[in-house]
Amino acid sequence: MSRGKKQAALAIDIGGTKILAALVSPQGDIISQEYCLTLAHEAVEAVINRLLTTASNTLDKANMEISQLEGLGIAMAGALDTKRGIVTASPNLPGWHNIPLKDIMTEKLGIEVYLINDANAAALAENLLGAGRGAHNMIYITVSTGIGGGIITNDRLYSGVNGCAGEIGHMTIDVNGPKCNCGNSGCLELLASGTAVAKEAITRVRRGESSQLSELVAGRLEDIDARIVGIAADRGDPLACDIIAKAANYLGVGMVNLVNIFNPERIIVGGGMSHLGDMLLEPARRVVRERAFQLAAQSVSIVPSQLGDNAGVIGAAMFVFQSAGPHT
Amino acid sequence: MSRGKKQAALAIDIGGTKILAALVSPQGDIISQEYCLTLAHEAVEAVINRLLTTASNTLDKANMEISQLEGLGIAMAGALDTKRGIVTASPNLPGWHNIPLKDIMTEKLGIEVYLINDANAAALAENLLGAGRGAHNMIYITVSTGIGGGIITNDRLYSGVNGCAGEIGHMTIDVNGPKCNCGNSGCLELLASGTAVAKEAITRVRRGESSQLSELVAGRLEDIDARIVGIAADRGDPLACDIIAKAANYLGVGMVNLVNIFNPERIIVGGGMSHLGDMLLEPARRVVRERAFQLAAQSVSIVPSQLGDNAGVIGAAMFVFQSAGPHT
Numbered sequence: 239m240s241r242g243k244k245q246a247a248l249a250i251d252i253g254g255t256k257i258l259a260a261l262v263s264p265q266g267d268i269i270s271q272e273y274c275l276t277l278a279h280e281a282v283e284a285v286i287n288r289l290l291t292t293a294s295n296t297l298d299k300a301n302m303e304i305s306q307l308e309g310l311g312i313a314m315a316g317a318l319d320t321k322r323g324i325v326t327a328s329p330n331l332p333g334w335h336n337i338p339l340k341d342i343m344t345e346k347l348g349i350e351v352y353l354i355n356d357a358n359a360a361a362l363a364e365n366l367l368g369a370g371r372g373a374h375n376m377i378y379i380t381v382s383t384g385i386g387g388g389i390i391t392n393d394r395l396y397s398g399v400n401g402c403a404g405e406i407g408h409m410t411i412d413v414n415g416p417k418c419n420c421g422n423s424g425c426l427e428l429l430a431s432g433t434a435v436a437k438e439a440i441t442r443v444r445r446g447e448s449s450q451l452s453e454l455v456a457g458r459l460e461d462i463d464a465r466i467v468g469i470a471a472d473r474g475d476p477l478a479c480d481i482i483a484k485a486a487n488y489l490g491v492g493m494v495n496l497v498n499i500f501n502p503e504r505i506i507v508g509g510g511m512s513h514l515g516d517m518l519l520e521p522a523r524r525v526v527r528e529r530a531f532q533l534a535a536q537s538v539s540i541v542p543s544q545l546g547d548n549a550g551v552i553g554a555a556m557f558v559f560q561s562a563g564p565h566t
Numbered sequence: 567m568s569r570g571k572k573q574a575a576l577a578i579d580i581g582g583t584k585i586l587a588a589l590v591s592p593q594g595d596i597i598s599q600e601y602c603l604t605l606a607h608e609a610v611e612a613v614i615n616r617l618l619t620t621a622s623n624t625l626d627k628a629n630m631e632i633s634q635l636e637g638l639g640i641a642m643a644g645a646l647d648t649k650r651g652i653v654t655a656s657p658n659l660p661g662w663h664n665i666p667l668k669d670i671m672t673e674k675l676g677i678e679v680y681l682i683n684d685a686n687a688a689a690l691a692e693n694l695l696g697a698g699r700g701a702h703n704m705i706y707i708t709v710s711t712g713i714g715g716g717i718i719t720n721d722r723l724y725s726g727v728n729g730c731a732g733e734i735g736h737m738t739i740d741v742n743g744p745k746c747n748c749g750n751s752g753c754l755e756l757l758a759s760g761t762a763v764a765k766e767a768i769t770r771v772r773r774g775e776s777s778q779l780s781e782l783v784a785g786r787l788e789d790i791d792a793r794i795v796g797i798a799a800d801r802g803d804p805l806a807c808d809i810i811a812k813a814a815n816y817l818g819v820g821m822v823n824l825v826n827i828f829n830p831e832r833i834i835v836g837g838g839m840s841h842l843g844d845m846l847l848e849p850a851r852r853v854v855r856e857r858a859f860q861l862a863a864q865s866v867s868i869v870p871s872q873l874g875d876n877a878g879v880i881g882a883a884m885f886v887f888q889s890a891g892p893h894t
Contacts, residue, residue, distance in 0.1 A: 387827075391724045398703055398829025398830065399702070399703055399862075402829045403703075405829075406826075408826045409823035410857075411739065411752075413752075415741075420859065422822055424741075498734075498736045499737060500731050501725070501730045501732075528749065529750040532645070533647055533728050
């Protein structure tokens, strides 16, 4: 008996701040969308209940039922054993350790559940429907609180043996650099993420360097974040400009590594820091031109993401359709 | 009309010291083999003539003719535009710049010619017939004068948009490190290659550190190379042991990056330095266990290559068979 083509996949993107759920068509169109706060400090069960409520609201909004779904895709950051559907650990969900999320959600919803790293999901979405269309080989980099990545090789998402490939934020670029929470040292994330930018800004303002930054946060220096540094840089604040330029330079060093290793057609930059646009990308592009192998440097274009905050849910849904395979 | 299944591919591995040619069966068996010196200081045409003579001798030895061949695969180090068959530059062949080797050889021999980076060829050979059998995702690292690499993702050689992926020796692991000839800085190759080991040894012996090394080269310190340092380390020479341990540690840092980025099943180490065996691999494995993401670190095995010096020709031949595709 033919199962028939399903109309949609359900996708949930679990972020540190909010849970985003969406019904997505096989073409990647969002049919309906809902969100709620993550409130990650609450118990695991409370967060899972919010996942279920948000999912249910998304279905109601579109007048659809579980039986019409191809499956559920869940995108989130962290150390995921995607093959077994287990959340080993997640920076967004401090209390989650070895949670068998796939099994839990399958039991609750009665559909196939797929777990996918959020940056991998975004890479897939950008490749199929965004800034990566037509690229056979590409790298997606999310520069946000942390730095994550997703890899497309030979037209397919490459996720490694356990599904945890793409941790490009945790490549050492400074072997003598500080220890990272991940256990490694001198990671790209420590030098080029939003957290790194904020930390550097707070340190230097505290040290007495003059800047608009303290005004922008009304003297509450602990409120300085990468977005605020971006605003100050946009207004020409020299300290803020210097900090962004340094982070962009480090990001460029990371990209040189990726260009020499992957010889990709495209590098797509998403995440909160990507809103800085060319202020972030132009110095990174310059470093790639200056340092990477010439042929590879000439062949790569480094561009901002197109799907923005929806990349996670769209990618998680497309992952469901791809994993479920063609219908008979 | 059916072309019929060809009996063999011809493969040539152009090294800095010697040219190795082989006839290889579709199963990867070497039917016949010849070599000659590269004499890379001579003119491009002289080297190409030696390629042709060696190829011809290899055919004669097996009583075979060009018409029986599937094609010719040429493996070599350097910046190759494999898609167009052009040798942009090669460390082994100083005078070679933008040489259209594929076109030249096609014209001389009248068969299909494929150019492949030598580490990519070795990766393919090890994956199909050596230490990488059965691995869907693996990285091959050659640690020799330089450091090169080859990548298998989802059961296929991954070579990037121009065919120059895999330059893992030229990832920055020390952002404040010295400038590399490649244009980048703080490259893994500067810290963990045979050249790095020899340079460090010469510097430290010259500086007066006591060691068997000067005896081993009868006082001609400029003759110290990685092989000699390996011999001294094997005999327990503390300086030599320290130098090898440092290089192995840096190699481990590079592997951590690869493990976090690729989540591979296997990392295979070939090249001259791999003859050091566990003296090189054990410290590198320890660094991976200590620093890489836990799940990925647990899933990777780091092993020596199996095909040794023949990996290049076998891989180049297998590349010919794969590129030529199935016969009708």
